[in-house]
Amino acid sequence: MIPKSHPRYESLMIRKNLVKGFKDGFVAPEGLIAHGRGEAFDYLVGEKTIPMAEKAEKASAAYLLKAKNPVISVNGNTAALVRDEIIKLSRILPAKIEINLFHRTDERINKIVEMFKGVDVLGEKTDAKIAGIEHHRGLCCKEGIFSSDVVLVMLEDGDRAKALVDMKKTVIAVDLNPLSRTSLTANVTVVDNITRALKNITKYCEILRNNKAEIDEAIKNFDNRGNIDEVLKYISKRLEELKW
Ligand code: PTJ
Numbered sequence: 053m054i055p056k057s058h059p060r061y062e063s064l065m066i067r068k069n070l071v072k073g074f075k076d077g078f079v080a081p082e083g084l085i086a087h088g089r090g091e092a093f094d095y096l097v098g099e100k101t102i103p104m105a106e107k108a109e110k111a112s113a114a115y116l117l118k119a120k121n122p123v124i125s126v127n128g129n130t131a132a133l134v135r136d137e138i139i140k141l142s143r144i145l146p147a148k149i150e151i152n153l154f155h156r157t158d159e160r161i162n163k164i165v166e167m168f169k170g171v172d173v174l175g176e177k178t179d180a181k182i183a184g185i186e187h188h189r190g191l192c193c194k195e196g197i198f199s200s201d202v203v204l205v206m207l208e209d210g211d212r213a214k215a216l217v218d219m220k221k222t223v224i225a226v227d228l229n230p231l232s233r234t235s236l237t238a239n240v241t242v243v244d245n246i247t248r249a250l251k252n253i254t255k256y257c258e259i260l261r262n263n264k265a266e267i268d269e270a271i272k273n274f275d276n277r278g279n280i281d282e283v284l285k286y287i288s289k290r291l292e293e294l295k296w
Contacts, residue, residue, distance in 0.1 A: 063091065063099070066133060066247060073132030078163035080155040083129045086207055093228035094245050096287045101252060104282045105244035111274035112204070112224045112240050113256030114267040119202035119222070122147040126173070127154065130206045130246060131164045137250035139171055144257050147204075150196040151175030154209060156188035182215045190215070204253075205234070206246045213237045226250075230283045241276055243283045 054064045070087055073079030101109070116122045124138055124147050131151075142149050151164050152175055165176050178191040180198035189212045192198050203216055206226040210233025216223045217237055225238035226249045235241045242249050260267050 062247075063094075069132050070129065073128060076163065078160050078167065079128040079132050080153075080160070082155060083127070083132075083207075087129060090207070090228040090245065093230075093243075096290065097228070097243065097283075098290065099245075101244050101248050102283070102286055104279050104286060105242055105249065106252065107274065108240055108242040108276075108279055109244070109249060109252040110256045110260075110270050112242060112253045113260055114270035114274075115202050115222050115224060115240060116141075116145055116147065116204065116253070117257060117261055117267055118271070119145075119147075119200075121200045122202045122204070123174075123196050123200040124149050124204045125152045125197060125206070125208075126150065126164065126168075126175070127152065127207060128160060128164070131167050134206075134246050134250045135167055137254065139168070141250060141254045141257065142171075144254060144261070148196050148200075149173045150193055152189060152192060152197065154187065154189050156191065182212060182219065184215050184218070185212055187211070205238075206249075208234045210234045210237060230280050230287075235280065239276060240274065241280055243280070 054061060058064060070079055070084060074084060122145055124142055126138060126149055138149060151161060151173055153160060161176055165173060174193040174196040178193055180192050180194045182190040182192055197203055200221055202222040204224045208225055213223055213225060213234040214237045223238045224240040225234045226242040226246050227235045228243060228245060229235060230243045
């Protein structure tokens with residue numbers, strides 16, 4: 053039992069949920085390693101939503117609200133950590149949900165479908181392929197990711213992010229590592245923990261949804277490369293301040 057008074061309660065609970073997901077068979081063992089990398093970067097931003105992430109979250113909401121066929125891509129880690137938030141966001145927009153796994157097995161797919169029971173999810177059967185992607189992440193659905201105009205990806209690998217951008221889709225990536233290939237390739241990079249990012253994107257969808265002018269403004273004012281540069285400056289400054 054982890055007491056609520058523990059100074060690292062939230063972080064320990066996230067780990068606990070991922071380990072449970074792993075034991076239940078839908079989080080890949082590699083997902084635990086990927087989470088460790090994310091945690092390290094979360095330390096660097098102070099385990100909170102920094103202003104540049106907030107700006108990217110607002111821009112993400114604007115792109116998603118403007119989209120004709122937005123899709124939220126789900127993998128093992130996101131199913132374990134933000135299933136409820138994904139469902140909430142998909143209803144507000146509305147957006148389709150598609151399961152897309154790097155370490156794809158029928159067993160893991162079925163378990164994730166079961167976790168989303170009662171909600172329409174794509175990805176159990178695939179009928180299209182993303183050009184240039186040889187691994188399982190390339191398998192997708194015609195009515196989902198394949199024909200989408202805006203895709204929200206979390207804990208993504210750089211290959212698919214690039215392939216989706218090459219397909220002229222707007223790629224929104226949530227990734228704590230501002231230097232990952234995904235972060236540098238996406239159209240909107242949210243350097244924040246998925247546990248905070250999804251809530252914030254949903255919050256901005258609720259704020260912006262009836263305000264076309266503000267949606268256009270949020271998109272116009274957003275410069276992804278400039279924002280990543282600001283994240284890197286923020287981290288450097290923070291490290292300087294922490295020196296003794
Ligand atoms: O469930 P599957 O089979 O699709 O596999 C999923 C994993 C995560 C194993 C797969 O996508 C993978 O290997 O991802 P990578 O290439 O390790 O990339 C994960 C990225 O997400 C890294 O840059 C991490 O820093 C970042 N990350 C990890 N945890 C979080 C995170 N970003 C935001 N929030 C997190 N909680």
